[in-house]
Amino acid sequence: MAMSLRNMLAPSSRCSAFTCPASSSTATASGLVFSARALASAVSTIVLAWASVNLGMVFVLSMGSAKLSRMKPYVICHMVCSVDGRIRGSRQRPKANVIPDLFERLHEQLGGGSWLCGRVTAQEFAKGKGLAYPPTDQVLPRENWFAQRKPQAWGIFLDAHGKAVWHRSEIGGDAILVILTEAVSDAHLAGLRGDGISYIFAGKTAIDLAAALETLNRELGIERLMLEGGGGANGALLRAGLIDELSLVINPTIDGSSGAPTVFNSGDEDLGPAPIESMTLTSHEVLDGGAVWLRYKLTSAAA
Numbered sequence: 001m002a003m004s005l006r007n008m009l010a011p012s013s014r015c016s017a018f019t020c021p022a023s024s025s026t027a028t029a030s031g032l033v034f035s036a037r038a039l040a041s042a043v044s045t046i047v048l049a050w051a052s053v054n055l056g057m058v059f060v061l062s063m064g065s066a067k068l069s070r071m072k073p074y075v076i077c078h079m080v081c082s083v084d085g086r087i088r089g090s091r092q093r094p095k096a097n098v099i100p101d102l103f104e105r106l107h108e109q110l111g112g113g114s115w116l117c118g119r120v121t122a123q124e125f126a127k128g129k130g131l132a133y134p135p136t137d138q139v140l141p142r143e144n145w146f147a148q149r150k151p152q153a154w155g156i157f158l159d160a161h162g163k164a165v166w167h168r169s170e171i172g173g174d175a176i177l178v179i180l181t182e183a184v185s186d187a188h189l190a191g192l193r194g195d196g197i198s199y200i201f202a203g204k205t206a207i208d209l210a211a212a213l214e215t216l217n218r219e220l221g222i223e224r225l226m227l228e229g230g231g232g233a234n235g236a237l238l239r240a241g242l243i244d245e246l247s248l249v250i251n252p253t254i255d256g257s258s259g260a261p262t263v264f265n266s267g268d269e270d271l272g273p274a275p276i277e278s279m280t281l282t283s284h285e286v287l288d289g290g291a292v293w294l295r296y297k298l299t300s301a302a303a
Contacts, residue, residue: 182204
């Protein structure tokens with residue numbers, strides 16, 4: 001900006017003010033007075049412009065900082081379902097049409113990386129089923145804690161009240177990280193530390209999903225996240241406006257029951273239509289065995 005000011009007060013301006021010839025001393029004096037006033041006006045205009053630009057820059061930088069502070073990973077919801085939208089493969093018929101390892105193969109084809117699941121899926125992966133971590137005398141701060149920071153990928157789970165007892169620290173080589181609320185007990189935190197499981201906090205009694213994703217991006221540099229069920233977790237992130245893309249594989253199967261979980265769930269409560277403004281089909285592919293792979297870009301009214 002200093003260079004710009006020097007350029008704006010370059011020799012052409014100085015010449016018009018001080019070196020242009022006049023036919024008489026009176027004319028010269030009048031010209032000098034006039035030129036001095038013009039120069040003062042020009043300088044004033046320049047100063048105001050400079051202040052305006054710089055204030056604008058400060059505002060833009062401030063807004064930019066605010067946007068940066070709200071950065072989140074790009075979220076791809078990746079799911080495999082039956083024709084009627086159910087996601088429990090063991091219930092789908094005909095069994096011969098359920099393609100083995102299809103979900104994992106397409107996960108890798110999408111680029112793999114860190115992935116996020118909900119509490120029900122967490123308890124399916126956890127080895128301490130039906131157990132609780134033992135009591136502790138420790139009083140642990142409600143602060144993010146990381147057993148490590150640079151695994152090959154993270155397996156991330158929503159567990160607001162600390163229900164999953166893990167007795168393991170990784171899944172297929174991906175380090176486990178749990179998203180908690182501050183309502184979790186000290187015993188549970190001590191148990192997670194003992195198992196070598198990282199955790200972050202996102203809310204006092206309920207998980208703030210947007211805050212959780214911001215923490216994952218800020219603290220761990222996660223820029224891309226695969227959301228992989230169950231239906232409750234998918235539905236919660238959908239309604240929070242946090243899903244950027246949908247990767248949906250429709251198997252040539254039918255569940256046929258209203259009791260099975262769906263791709264997007266909201267529990268027993270009717271929350272009304274999903275806050276989606278647009279869905280744009282970006283690719284489609286018929287896979288071996290008759291499954292159809294659809295990919296959509298989502299725009300959310302809740303974002």
